[in-house]
Amino acid sequence: MKENDIQRPTLIINEEQARANIKRMADKARNAGVRFRPHFKTHQSALVGQWFKDQGVSSITVSSYSMAAYFADHGWNDITIAFPINLRELDAIQELASRIELGVLVDSSATVSALEKQISRPMRVWLKIDTGYGRSGVHWDQTEQIIQLARQLNEVSHLTFRGLLTHAGHSYHVRGSEAIQAVYRESTQRLQSVRTVLLDEGFRTVELSTGDTPCCSVVDDFADVDEIRPGNFVYYDLMQTQIGSCSDGQVAVTVACPVVGIHPDRSEIIIYGGGVHLSKDSVELEGHRVYGCLAEMDGNAIITIRRDAPVTGLSQEHGVIHVPSDILNSLQVGDLVYIVPAHSCMAVNCLRR
Amino acid sequence: MKENDIQRPTLIINEEQARANIKRMADKARNAGVRFRPHFKTHQSALVGQWFKDQGVSSITVSSYSMAAYFADHGWNDITIAFPINLRELDAIQELASRIELGVLVDSSATVSALEKQISRPMRVWLKIDTGYGRSGVHWDQTEQIIQLARQLNEVSHLTFRGLLTHAGHSYHVRGSEAIQAVYRESTQRLQSVRTVLLDEGFRTVELSTGDTPCCSVVDDFADVDEIRPGNFVYYDLMQTQIGSCSDGQVAVTVACPVVGIHPDRSEIIIYGGGVHLSKDSVELEGHRVYGCLAEMDGNAIITIRRDAPVTGLSQEHGVIHVPSDILNSLQVGDLVYIVPAHSCMAVNCLRR
Numbered sequence: 001m002k003e004n005d006i007q008r009p010t011l012i013i014n015e016e017q018a019r020a021n022i023k024r025m026a027d028k029a030r031n032a033g034v035r036f037r038p039h040f041k042t043h044q045s046a047l048v049g050q051w052f053k054d055q056g057v058s059s060i061t062v063s064s065y066s067m068a069a070y071f072a073d074h075g076w077n078d079i080t081i082a083f084p085i086n087l088r089e090l091d092a093i094q095e096l097a098s099r100i101e102l103g104v105l106v107d108s109s110a111t112v113s114a115l116e117k118q119i120s121r122p123m124r125v126w127l128k129i130d131t132g133y134g135r136s137g138v139h140w141d142q143t144e145q146i147i148q149l150a151r152q153l154n155e156v157s158h159l160t161f162r163g164l165l166t167h168a169g170h171s172y173h174v175r176g177s178e179a180i181q182a183v184y185r186e187s188t189q190r191l192q193s194v195r196t197v198l199l200d201e202g203f204r205t206v207e208l209s210t211g212d213t214p215c216c217s218v219v220d221d222f223a224d225v226d227e228i229r230p231g232n233f234v235y236y237d238l239m240q241t242q243i244g245s246c247s248d249g250q251v252a253v254t255v256a257c258p259v260v261g262i263h264p265d266r267s268e269i270i271i272y273g274g275g276v277h278l279s280k281d282s283v284e285l286e287g288h289r290v291y292g293c294l295a296e297m298d299g300n301a302i303i304t305i306r307r308d309a310p311v312t313g314l315s316q317e318h319g320v321i322h323v324p325s326d327i328l329n330s331l332q333v334g335d336l337v338y339i340v341p342a343h344s345c346m347a348v349n350c351l352r353r
Numbered sequence: 354m355k356e357n358d359i360q361r362p363t364l365i366i367n368e369e370q371a372r373a374n375i376k377r378m379a380d381k382a383r384n385a386g387v388r389f390r391p392h393f394k395t396h397q398s399a400l401v402g403q404w405f406k407d408q409g410v411s412s413i414t415v416s417s418y419s420m421a422a423y424f425a426d427h428g429w430n431d432i433t434i435a436f437p438i439n440l441r442e443l444d445a446i447q448e449l450a451s452r453i454e455l456g457v458l459v460d461s462s463a464t465v466s467a468l469e470k471q472i473s474r475p476m477r478v479w480l481k482i483d484t485g486y487g488r489s490g491v492h493w494d495q496t497e498q499i500i501q502l503a504r505q506l507n508e509v510s511h512l513t514f515r516g517l518l519t520h521a522g523h524s525y526h527v528r529g530s531e532a533i534q535a536v537y538r539e540s541t542q543r544l545q546s547v548r549t550v551l552l553d554e555g556f557r558t559v560e561l562s563t564g565d566t567p568c569c570s571v572v573d574d575f576a577d578v579d580e581i582r583p584g585n586f587v588y589y590d591l592m593q594t595q596i597g598s599c600s601d602g603q604v605a606v607t608v609a610c611p612v613v614g615i616h617p618d619r620s621e622i623i624i625y626g627g628g629v630h631l632s633k634d635s636v637e638l639e640g641h642r643v644y645g646c647l648a649e650m651d652g653n654a655i656i657t658i659r660r661d662a663p664v665t666g667l668s669q670e671h672g673v674i675h676v677p678s679d680i681l682n683s684l685q686v687g688d689l690v691y692i693v694p695a696h697s698c699m700a701v702n703c704l705r706r
Contacts (some may be wrong), residue, residue, distance in 0.1 A: 006441065007442050007445070008417075008418075008419070008439075008440040008441075008442070024559070041669055041670070049493050052419070052473045062641075063669060063670045064670055065361075065624075066361070072368050082671055083625070083671070084614045084686075085613070086360070086361075086611050086613055086625050087611070087686060087687035088360040088361070088689075089360045089361070089612075090688060092360070107614060108615065108686055110685060110686045110687075111686055114686070114687065119602065127576070134619070135623065135666070135668070136614050136623050136671065137674060139521055141616070155438065183514075230566045258440070260436070260437040260438070260439050261437045261460060261461065262461065262463075263491050265492070266487070270437060270488065270489050270515060272417075272439050275632065275634065275699055276699065276702045279632070279633060280632060280633040280634045280635075280699065281628065281633045282633075312486070315488070315522070316394055316702070317394070317416045317417055317697065318436070318488060318489065319437055320488060332463060333437075333461055333463045333464050333467070334438060334441060334467065335356040336441075345631065346669065349669070
């Protein structure tokens, strides 16, 4: 789309950079000998899925039945729904399992019992393990509970216990490569210790699946796991640059927004681009919560993220950007500015429709 | 929709309560003798628009050209786009102005010049005045600038200068009826002082338009203005109960979410319902940022908002709710819970599609 044709807040994807991000991660996985099962919740797009196919990707991750059905309808045959299985969608999930290789997650005995009673189709099941993030999953040190769940799964003939899956989302809380690698090592060691317990109990194959973008971006040696599932890396975002997962130039997404107001007295501009476009997800930047930053562009490519021009406020449709004088003086009402969102998964979800 | 049919995060509107909220506000406006021009950005629905028509509403407010076009296509003929006019949509806005009575907002000379050059259709123009919120508009004490803009507008034959419009959004930052009324009085006095200046300068009619939900909810006497434009009041939400705009029982929106995990050790449940459903807008509750609270329901009606069961975390698809033991002990994986969102405009925007 030509800049002059943009009338409203518009998602701008740098395809060349996104393809480079995909290739880099696919190469890393190939070199490490692990399965690459990228998470498609970030882009939720069959078109972008093709860019992954072009790198030899055939197995994917999603975070809802709806996404799984969408990608199954677009020719993907090996999908893990990396979300605690929603018992209210069992009929639809079962139908999907009759069409494709479907993997699901459980973390409670009640859920396994429901799968036993209400499901008859073969399904691969992962035990979701909490290695420190504290959201979903059985806590890694609850080994008795994990053994019982694995046994319970093994007793159901149509369920195949596949292994242990974690999302070390606490990597989002640290900053810098060294700290991220420490999260990865700790999380992976915890998964491995659980696997050792299960192997000692007589379970034959217990795969390990991990995958958050910060860890997968900075770690090169995945010898300890069988599968990685990063997602956000396809576009990255302001949050990932702050964590230390990527450089500014690797960010492949911006949102083009019309300038609708200029307030020199407050060093602020007002854009058409609010919470319904950028989402209200935020990241800390020099002690302040910001929703994104203005970027200097060369076509669709980011030259510089202007951290001195943060999005400091978002209403439903308005955005407020605090800008230094060089930007203030160069802009007019009706111009376009390009915003690097705090969190690309959320902004893309807002704007893709 | 029957509870058993709900599979995924689902917007639940209490029609009876929403209609009561509409009737109450319409009656207040009628009794005060002011035009009721409700903001439709909250519901963005032609169906809900009909509930307003049933109360005699014929003039409405929206916050984008897209919304204006949608409601024009559904038979609304008198619409104000209460957003600084986006010069990149002028062709579409002009086309719309040829079909309906369209009002737009300006707050800069550059914008008026653009309208003069690029627009030929008659259009009503409001000067957007900042009475203290600090987002869009000319600051109320910049009287010279306001006079010049009004004169500039009067010189353009196809533009009709209609009056002064404000959004006293800083009412969202206070708590309690008295503080809200103080914001209303101050904001309205500022608008009136600007009107007095313009009348003294020879302008003949200068209407005043105001309208934020907190002020319009607690003020009864609108004798000082010509028009009110509240929007959020149709559903209200957790934020409005905290501000003091409404009672818990007046909230007409919840989001039904399946329970997918129960973690008694952490007193937490995990729901299928994340930032893409509830939005990541938050409100402060007892010193913490929360994204909503669990509600006890009677059908679609809220009995009690459980402020001791707040949504403390949201990922893309997951929500984390901290729950007391009575709720923890009563729930099973696969149950539904009902969440009052922090901000209904944002949650409805996520879920209406």
